[in-house]
Amino acid sequence: MLADQDPVVLLQHAGLNSLTGKTGLAMLRHRRGPIVAVIDPDHAGQCLETVTGISRSVPVVKDLAEALPFRPSVAVVGLAPSGGVLPEALRSDVLQALKAGLSVASGLHTHLADDPELSAAIRPGRWIWDLRCEPKGLRVAQARAAALPCKRVLAVGTDMAVGKMSACLAVHEAALRAGVCSAFVGTGQAGILISGSGVPLDAIRVDYAAGAVEAAVMDAASTLPDTGLVLVEGQGSLCHPGSTATLPLLRGSQPTALLLVHRAQQSCIHRLPEIALPPLGDLIQLCEGLASIGRPQDAGPPPRVRAVALNTAHLSDAECERSSAELSETLSLPCVDPIRQGADALLKALLAS
Structure with a gap:
């Protein structure tokens, strides 16, 4: 559901210099499509390459409000927190992203679309992509x-x-x-x-x-x-x-x-x-x-x-x-x-x- 051309904001709260943020760090290193901003209050205003060693010019901001002027269309959860539960600060930005008309992509075991408040905030034509779902129509392997x-x-x-x-x-x-x-x-x-x-x-x-x-x-x-x-x-x-x-x-x-x-x-x-x-x-x-x-x-x-x-x-x-x-x-x-x-x-x- 996430297209190469979609402008992405990474929700990377306290994850720019931690293994808990490896999903977002991998996207910063390898995603060919645009990443227009990274949200990490701990490193807001700092140089991304200085913090991460990744040679990519992306502004680091403190919250979603500061990211919106960069015109993202999809917010991506870049963290893998223990137990798959969203920290409250990150959940707040997910909710604000949905209310602002962004789509949200998440690889957590906890499915965001199952949260009634988050699901109700999805704007027409937008979506929550909980990618950790078992595909339909699976069959036993046959080599x-x-x-x-x-x-x-x-x-x-x-x-x-x-x-x-x-x-x-x-x-x-x-x-x-x-x-x-x-x-x-x-x-x-x-x-x-x-x-x-x-x-x-x-x-x-x-x-x-x-x-x-x-x-x-x-x-x-x-x-x-x-x-x-x-x-x-x-x-x-x-x-x-x-x-x-x-x-x-x-x-x-x-x-x-x-x-x-x-x-x-x-x-x-x-x-x-x-x-x-x-x-x-x-x-x-x-x-x-x-x-x-x-x-x-x-x-x-x-x-x-x-x-x-x-x-x-x-x-x-x-x-x-x-x-x-x-x-x-x-x-x-x-x-x-x-x-x-x-x-x-x-x-x-x-x-x-």
């Missing part, structure tokens, strides 16, 4: 994507929130620059908001999760030539005790190649230090082993991990270069940070598969 002629790449991560979406979008953008027909399949709230479509994997019953991914991949592939590339945003991690997302993504997408995404120098699950990450070589073998089963006999060679996308946001430039080089040598794979070093090497390796 149909394996018959697609195009290449299909799935991002798999060593942990949650390591940059799987950003890596896929960076490769997607590199593909478009190189003249490669490419499609991105968002599977989380930020990816869906950025691309305007996708499958909200964590809102789907487990029996239909792989089928929902399959349908989204089939739909994306239908827009591409046989030589095209479908990039599927990963979710969760096989290494995380709370994650179940990798298997339906593998089964639904039937990938032809895998892109491993890893935060450089991370050795354990974030916030669960008692759970160590396995050696990356072992994890690569595990991912490849799981991807090799549940496939039709005529599906071609099983997918391999063809490259590693590193998240080096916490490292200096010199440390980034050293970490990339060391891991590339250890794994005998291209290992680069697609945000800092570009995604061309990753694209080349994935296309060569």
Whole structure:
């Protein structure tokens, strides 16, 4: 429901320098359409690039009243607060946005349209898009994507929130620059908001999760030539005790190649230090082993991990270069940070598969 050309105001209250604001930060980094203002009272009047490191010229304002002169048409909730409940200040701006004639897009588990006051405030021709809703007409996966002629790449991560979406979008953008027909399949709230479509994997019953991914991949592939590339945003991690997302993504997408995404120098699950990450070589073998089963006999060679996308946001430039080089040598794979070093090497390796 969110079109590329829609002027967006991000509701980013206290989220410009926090992981709770990762949805809005991802939009600031990757959305090609206009973002005309960001609401964050904690940083109002400050330079966006100074606060976030994202090179994009967008004014930061304190509330919706200050954002309206920039003529947004859609207000997007850029936060992922604990429990999915809107903070009162943010809810107030959502209500004011609706009363001012804006549409609202939200990826929270709590559906805004279920709030009677918010729903009653929607102006004619406007909408609330609660994107975390299970699509209708789902079916159980049947490995149909394996018959697609195009290449299909799935991002798999060593942990949650390591940059799987950003890596896929960076490769997607590199593909478009190189003249490669490419499609991105968002599977989380930020990816869906950025691309305007996708499958909200964590809102789907487990029996239909792989089928929902399959349908989204089939739909994306239908827009591409046989030589095209479908990039599927990963979710969760096989290494995380709370994650179940990798298997339906593998089964639904039937990938032809895998892109491993890893935060450089991370050795354990974030916030669960008692759970160590396995050696990356072992994890690569595990991912490849799981991807090799549940496939039709005529599906071609099983997918391999063809490259590693590193998240080096916490490292200096010199440390980034050293970490990339060391891991590339250890794994005998291209290992680069697609945000800092570009995604061309990753694209080349994935296309060569």
